Amino acid sequence: MAEKPVEQYYTRPPKLGKWEGFRTFMWNSETSQFFGRTGASWAKILLFYVLFYVSLLGFFFAMLAIFYQTIDLHTPKWQLENSLIGSNPGLGFRPMPPESNVESTLIWYRSSDSENYKYWVEELDKFLEVYRKPNTLTSGGENRQICDYTSDHKGEKVCDVMLSLFGNCTKENKYSYHRASPCIFLKINKIFNWIPDYYNDTESLPENMPKDLKTFIGTRSQNEMNTVWVSCEGENPADVENIGPIQYYPTHGFPGFYFPYKNLDGYLSPIVAVWFKRPTTGVLINIECKAWARNIHHDRQERRGSVHFELMVD
The missing domain is CATH 1.20.5 (Single alpha-helices involved in coiled-coils or other helix-helix interfaces)
Incomplete structure (x- = not known):
């Protein structure tokens, strides 16, 4: 068992x-x-x-x-019309309002109060610092040369921006903010390989171009015609009345020898200082600045080829 x-x-x-x-x-x-x-x-x-x-x-x-292997670190693959930014440059202005008011385009200060306009002067100092440094101390500075309308700079050199030509719009002069006649700096957006189609003859100037700019162009030599012209105006009749006389430094636009932008070492974007000599104080002035070339198209709603800001000096 x-x-x-x-x-x-x-x-x-x-x-x-x-x-x-x-x-x-x-x-x-x-x-x-x-x-x-x-x-x-x-x-x-x-x-x-x-x-x-x-x-x-x-x-x-x-x-x-x-x-x-598919990209070039210095040359974008998609350029001009084929790129996202397109071939129509815009304008920017400096100084910008504080970051706490990032959506604002208002430049408002009291000219009699140094502490009040101190912010705007310091913002311009920061913006122009890269232009102010000696060439030998700036990255790519040795790659810059002084240019004029007769210069041949088709090689690897880029044109320097000479702040000594900016008249009353200098750091030593506090950009004239203490005199109730502020300087606003304009810069054109960089678009790789974009070449301006200049208004380089008085016969083809557009009808809506300001008369004072047309007169100025008529006094230029043929070489100086190769410029992306700049104009600033009051947007409304009241603004036109209050904006007062304007002067541009170093000239009435962006000289053609700064174009095209090739992303070369040491390149500095060209700038224009707009000096508002005697704007009416205590009044808000709406200002629109435009860049002028045949291949720059203006659209106020989308701010194409132009920039808007407000100025109020107390």
């Missing part, structure tokens, strides 16, 4: 306290497990993750290397 098998019953493991349970989890001498795994198990999972992340990192760098 076969022996009756011995029945075995499940024995509930002894109840351990919190500290004893944690010590057993850290190291179980009966199963040789450390934190719930044996040494072989930990080695396998560690090897898996090492191989996984090494493969992932290798794949990333391989894709990055392939990506860099």
Whole structure:
């Protein structure tokens, strides 16, 4: 007669306290497990993750290397009409209002209070710092040369911006803010390889170009005609009445020898200082400045080819 098998019953493991349970989890001498795994198990999972992340990192760098083979760090792949920014440059102005009022375009100060207009002067100092540094101290400064309308700079040199030509709009003169006749600086947006189609003859000037600009163009030599002209006007009849006389430094626009922008080392965007000689004080003046070339189209709603700001001097 076969022996009756011995029945075995499940024995509930002894109840351990919190500290004893944690010590057993850290190291179980009966199963040789450390934190719930044996040494072989930990080695396998560690090897898996090492191989996984090494493969992932290798794949990333391989894709990055392939990506860099398709681009040029100095020349954009998509240019002018084929790019997102297009071929119609806009204008920017400085100084800008404080970041706390980022959506504002109002320049408002009291000319009799040095602490009040101090912000605007310091903002212009910061903006012009890169233009003010000596060439030898500025990155790419040795790549700059002094240009004029007869210069031949088709090589790897770029044209310098000479702040000494900015008349009353200088740091030493506090940009005339203390005289209630502030200077506003305009810059044209950089578009790679964009070449202006100049208004370089008085016969083809557009009808809506300001008369004073047309008169100025008529006095220029043929070489000086190669300029992206700039004009600033009051937007409304009341603004035209209150804006007062205006003078531009160093000239009435952006000289053509700064174009095209090729992303060369040391390049500085050309700037124009607009000196508002005697704006009516205590009045908000809406001002629109435009850049003029045949291939610059103006759209007041989208601010294409122009910039708007308000000026109020107390």
